[in-house]
Amino acid sequence: MTKGIPVIKTPTKIAAPSPPEQENLRLVHELQVHQVELEMQNEDLARMRDQLGQNLERYVDLYDFAPVGYFTLTDDGTIREVNLTGATLLGQERARLIGRRLGLFVSTATLPAFNTFLNQALAGTSKAFGEAGLCLEGLSPRYLSLAGVGLNTGSERLCRVAALDITKHHRMEVALQASEARLQSILRVAPVGIGVVRNRILQDVNDTLCRLTGYTREELVGRSARQFYLNDEDFDWVGLEKYRQIVEQGTGAVEVRWRRRDGTNIDVILSSAPLNAADLAQGVTFTVLDITERKQAEELLKLSEARYRAIVEGQTDLVCRCLPDGTLTFVNAAYSHYFGRSPEDLLGTNITLLIPDANRAEALARIESCDAAHPRDTQEHQVVRADSAIRWMQWHNQAILNDDNALIEIQGIGRDVTEQRAMKIELQRLATTDLLTGLFNRRYLLTVLETEIERARRHGRPLALILFDLDHFKQINDTCGHDQGDQVLQAIVAQVQGRLRRSDVFARWGGEEFLILAPETTGPDAVALAETLRTALRALPRPEGGSITASFGVTTYQPEETLDQWLKRADVWMYASKRQGRDRVNGDEVNVP
Template sequence: MAGAKDHPAGSTRSALPDADLSRLLLENLATGVFGVDLEGRFTFLNRAATRLFGFTSPESVLGRDSHSLTSHADEDGVRYTVMECPIHRAMVTGKPLEVGTDTFRRIDGSPFFARYYATPLLDGAGDVQGAVVAIEDITENLLRERTLTQYKAVFDASRDAILLHDQRAIIDCNPASVELLGAPSSEGLIGRHPATCSPEHQPDGRPSREAAETYAERALSEGSVAYEWLCRDLDGRTFPSEVLLSRVDLPEGPFLQAVVRDITERQRAEKALQRSQAELAAAQEMAHLGNWVWELDSGGLSWSDEVFRIFGLAPESRAPDYDDFLRFLHPEDLERFERAVAAALSDGPGYELEYRILQPDGSQRTVQERGRVIRDDGGRPLRLRGTVQDITDQRRLEDQLRDQRDLVETILDGLPAIFFLLDTEGRLVRWNHNLEDVTGISEERIKGRQIAELVDPLDRERLRSALALTLQEGSAEIEAGLRTHDRRLAPYLFTCNRVHLEGGTFLAGFGVDISERKRLEQELARQASHDRLTGLYNRWKFEEVLDLELERARRYGTQFSVVMFDIDHFKYVNDRFGHDTGDRVLQRIGELVGQQVRRTDILARWGGEEFMLLLSETGLEQARQLAESTRIRVGQADFPESGRLTISLGVTEYRPGETVPEMLKRVDNALYAAKQGGRNRTVSD
């Protein structure tokens, strides 16, 4: 035997024939591979191709039309005709299609993007007998590329420094990180170990490399970790920072993304605020309160040392008098002060007043003064005794807090989303104006209401469950309909997080109107099922409806019929008047037939100039009559650009036990007979 001569004794090399070995390799390829004949029918599929299209087995589709089963379309979802199909062109031209990127559909109707290669299959004489196609699902890759593009735009535009590393080296960084770390360009950072951006030790004494590894392990296990860190730029300057370290899962494996913000100014401001608070505490302890007495009969005025200091004077530097005191008052507050004193002396026990003073150096201070009237037994005022306190710092802090509160309110009201703060019972505690504007409910009516009362009653229980989940796990997300001021139900995406404020637990969240997103989703669904030119159902949608009608007929014993028709001599219309005129003819035919058929009938564009009608609850004779009246109506219609046109129709009725392909074959034969019989006629089977 040849094998015995070719191999040494004891060899374990396989003796499989070359054809069997090729078949075995083909079956085990990860890439889908299938073959078609010149008619576009499947001749073989390997396992990967069978799985990709969702077929139960290769045998279930061998010999069937691959074009209709896979719904081959371009990247925009426009389905190819057989003649336009790139695979068909490869067979016609005899030239391989090196690479193509189009959309296909699985047997369950779900679409996917694919990259494919088509090679003509030649016989011994060099004639094309079909094609071999290699196909690969790239949907996930395309989505990943789009996501990465969006991320890159945010990455580059971020004002915070962002670095991506694998714990061994920085592999990417944004322009803000180049500026923050003093690098000449991104190349000056990429490839460096992350530890080179830190001093040897952190302020608490921990070695930076050891502490960084700890945070990295937490980020990898928990998803993210935030902390303060002492950084060092390439010039050796150290600065405090705030770091958010997050795990990023890429195809190559997990990486770490560090978002770094220089907090030097923030810490300086915090320290300044701490000093101010310490000074204020000391002032409160010492009262920072001056006392005074004004003798009304003599006009004598006495101040404590603290009063002198408040007015910017050295203690006991001068003998104060009332007129001298009035010169310290701010001109805009003088009249108000004198009215308060006069009212107290007239019949009041005293007064309490805030006013501004101008110190000798021009500095303006705000003081709070309390005065009490001392009267004799007859009620005549003898003197005024009181206190004065410098509250400038207090008022400045209150102004800052008010400004901060106003800023927060402005930011919340400026958000395009709805903001809300709930108590643990789901009652509204705080919200922005958007909630009032969208719902049309006033502030008085919103406060204390359950947020569930504002949504669609059908969504209320789900919303309450989402709030309970937020309390339990920290966050939740839900879509629900929000009742608007014009009584519409607008779809909103609500996100909610558990927060702790002033010792209490609250639920803070946002609601975003997703009406446009829902509209786009519906539009995509419509485009997937409708012919772009005529607006009618496309072939894929018609086959789906036909499958459902056949299943209904099997289950309930109902009858239905199918009509297939096309435009006679349509090629002449395209060649003579142009494809634009041909497109308008197709649209006009769709309109005419759509006006002719019943509302329950389904009209679809089958492909090219072919159309299909599904007539439910309709027997063969009634279907033939409707088809004939349609033929007459089209024949009588006026087509200004192309002249009168006719159509040929094939009609068939569902026969119990037959399949959709068998029924379509019969109606196609009937249409063929109408064509062969001279066109402009109806033939039923």
Template sequence: MSLQAVRPKILGFISEQASAWLVALVVFSAGCALTVIVAWSASDLYQQQVRQRFQLLVNERFTRLQERFEDQEQRLGSLRRFFVNSSEVSREEFDGFAQPLLLRTRAYVWAPRVFRDQRSQFEQEMSRQRGTPFSIRELNPSGELAPAAERDEYVPVLYSQTQSLLGSPLGFDLLAQPLRRSVVERAQSSGKLAVSQPMQLVGVEPAYATGVLLVAPVTPLTGTEPHGFVMAVISMRQLVAEGLPKPDRDNLVMQIVDTSDQQKRLLYESSNALASSDLSASRRLTLGDHVYALSLRPSQVFDQTNHSSLASILTMGGLLSLLLSALLYVLVSQRQRALKLVEQRTVQLRQREQELRGAHGQLRSVLNAATQVAIIATDLRGVINTFNAGAEQMLGFKAEQVLNRSTLESLHVAAELEARAASLSVTLGKRIPPSQAMLVENPDSLHEAREWTLIRQDGSQLTVNMLGTVLLDDHGLWVGHLAIYLDVTEQKRAYEALAARDRLLKKLSAHVPGGIFQFTLEPHDNWRFIYASDGMRDIYEIEVGVLQQDAKKVFERIHPLDAERVRASIRLSSLQLSHWREEYRVQLPQRGLRWIRGEATPEELPGGGTLWHGYVSDISDLKRVEEELRALSITDSLTGIHNRRYFQDRLKAEMVRLNRTSGALSLIMLDIDHFKRINDKHGHGVGDGVLQELCRRISQRLRRTDVFCRLGGEEFMVLCPNTDGAQAYSLAMDLWASLRSAPMEPVGVVTASFGVASWQVDEGIDGLLLRADSAVYVAKQAGRDRVAVETIRT
């Protein structure tokens, strides 16, 4: 194509005659317009992202508050079940059970029902038990507690476990005030949890005074009417605000309103500043029999955190447009100067063209000098007119034997040419003669070397790679073909040997359990599998081809808790050239969680990096057997509770914790009374049943943190972490009562001797166990069927 054909335009779309300044101005205007469009799109995207972030914050806040409300219901429910399952609860037992429940609750209260004819006797009995005067009281007009007026029924506060520094309003009658009476009557009629309207709480610091009462009736197992109520005094500030971000860091402004309150008073409102945004969200919270409306809006902190980048986009877009226009100005002006220079050089190139024609003869000499490659040229009829020295050496013919006498077709095996011609005819949709089969290119494999079989002068065959092309004269006319042949016989033999070795390796690896691999860690933290057997696909559920392309796919399968450890062990093995061995978990899409064991031997690569030869295998079944054996080793086979070994391990761990952080720890040891008589009279089968029933009853009365173990025979131990002596004694009395509360068939009532010992500072395991055993001995010497406390340190 001549120079005149390309002169009208520069850079494909800019006229050569156009002013560089005009081009720069047009590009700058277009860039500014594009910047405005992008800024508009970014603004819309920003608004969507802000709404999404706000919804995420709203959902997280709602979930957290609902969990807190449900937790309060569960805690009060557990206190109610404690009273339902106990015939009588002392104040010490109430304090021991309710004190651990005080989480985001100001107080827990027990209030029995007292009728008019029982009031005097009740007040006298409570005064005698407490050692101080006790009376049923109510608030007088001045807001002070005074003796309650005569009514048919009272529900006075008898027990209270509180966080308040103001103490507990003992004797306060819940029926003396309309709001409290309403919630008590609703709980009594429904038999379920009931919540009061928002009120000012009694006996609570002013900062926490606004809240509600959560009341649950306590109905005996054999009765239909409640004999009292348990109540949670809940400050909304403590329940909602504690544990949330501080006001100067909170992204949300929150309001909670009781939907059943006709005045729609605020139960809780955040103190942080509201943002100037139209975003808002509402949710419904439930507590007992009330539904609360939770209103959430973004705060000023949320606006400051999610500021728009519109100004930055406009600024950067304008600058980029300016730079691009300046760049095009430089390019256009330089292109115009370059075209003038091209015209000057064209004359010089035509002179060089004549010189290149003279070099054509020299090129023929160079072709003959290529003795390792056969170069053969033909005319349009296929008659050979060029046969270099390499062709003579490869095929055994002399040039004068074939030049202008033989065709290229005569050097090929006829069967290959016919098969190739038939395939090309189908592909191209026209008939291709066998004489042209080696010269016609397949559109799917254009300019690719193809393997052929040639016939030497002595009749032997030679495997070669052939690349064929057309020959053009100085005017671009087609004058013949050029074929270049390369002997690949030895190369093919080497490939066949490698293929045989690969097949052997594949067969061997198929019979090896697990997967075999070669893995490299190259500089710049480049991980790569250079070989992976088919077993690797079964181990990681990843195709072998994918593994070899991206080794990091394996680490995506490794369990997050094990991934960093495996990476660190590989790096350590690379650094020290030490044997690598790891056991880790993988999370597979189909088989789920599996255990894998891997081993590999490293070697240093000459160019830097490390190469490992190793294998991996699935050890999930072995791990499962290990876990089953471990469970059997710490479980008593008869009763199903923990055995002596587990008790010793847990006791050692608790002693280590005490020596490190201090705290409380108690032991409750029990020994069944006259157990040998049961075995002798009823047989060992009945004795085993007694042991199992005893474990069932005691397990029902224990807390989640307690550890119940069988030491052997009829001896048992309860390990009570974070429990002082008084709490442990209260728990032991509860266990003692539950054991003798009902007979066991067919032996009747079974009793046990209990011993309680609490850890003392600087005391060892042996000393604590000895004191617990001594306490059991004291209980037996005192007549059995009792709880004894050993307080003397030995």
């Protein structure tokens, strides 16, 4: 090789992979592709798992907090699953319901219907529907609407039940049924004929009307009332006259001659009232009284009507009716006038809206307490009128029951007792207060003394009396006159009251004697207070010259002594001050020279 001349190497040729190696490379590539695909699938599965978890959480929330109670029941009615709403309906914690039979919470009256519903739901052929009343300890009765369907698990019989609270609807339905029952009862037993007409076509008649006219119900309902009248003139006149009276006074009454089915004539009084005073086209209800044969019955009816109007419509007392929840269903004219609201504004509203907030809960509780066991109640509470005036009303409440002693409504008769209450308070004030000074009088203080002595004895607390008598007060009356003496007494009261605690009881004991009852006060503290009062009184001038002075007796209560003994000791100490020259304090904690 020649020095300095580079050697150019020929590149080595790479041999092509053999067929086995090519197959291995293809397999490795496919495995890498599968690995990427698996990783992408794993990511998709993770996203689907997260989405499934979120959906599950939403499902659980919807299940638990749905406005409908859901139960999963076994074939004997045992609760396997229940949502929060279902547990709330039963008034129990969910954990305490699992494993218990739902029928245990169903009222005895509705248990057979519930069992029938459960068997239909478990059958699984179609949806089952039913209702059940709940009897829950410590809670008012509830009523549920039930829908159920069987679940095919292959190993056991289950059903899923949805429950909706229909308590309010059930109560209204019961009240409506009771009202309908009362109406039908009146129609059946009424001693007069009763019917309903619209456009003078008979819509309904009672048995008495059929007996009175000799027609069957099928021959009357759907036909014109013209068949009762002797001629067209009478028929037209009755229609016009009753319409006129209804428009003018709300009801109509006429005397007319009718012809019975057998052709005989009877004289009747025909009285009518609109089904809806605001829309006469809806028809009228009428009563028919045979005055030819039933004069006595007519007089009784008039008397009954007069009593009704005198008691309800014409009286000055307020009359109302309400449902057990306080919803007004009837008010008389006096009620509407008193509260300054029309019946339309009142009916359907809650009676407690006319009561101040402070009295509302108690008043409603008293109304709700009316039932078969407690049918009557008297209460007093404040009310608010339309002019915002707050007045006191006394109510006499009466439970209105159906034939099964179930509560339908509560009727209240009310009277304004604002002035009576004010007079009672004033009389009480006069009975317990000294008119001249405004202090409590001797009679009231004796009552307070008994109470405070008992409290002090029971709890071992100190209790003190300060009795003082004005010195030479008679001279003021004799020299300056009683008017001047009264002014001095009033000035003394003002001077003393400004130095007493709110818990102290200050009373005029008699004449120019005054007594102070000081709870939670020891002997030394009572003596100190008496000295303060004695000094304060000296600051008041006497009308004839000099200062006002008083002699004090101070004593504390001893558990072994009576009230008379205690008062006697205070009196003894006061007269000791008098003997020692007046204008001084003597008592249990004072050394008497």
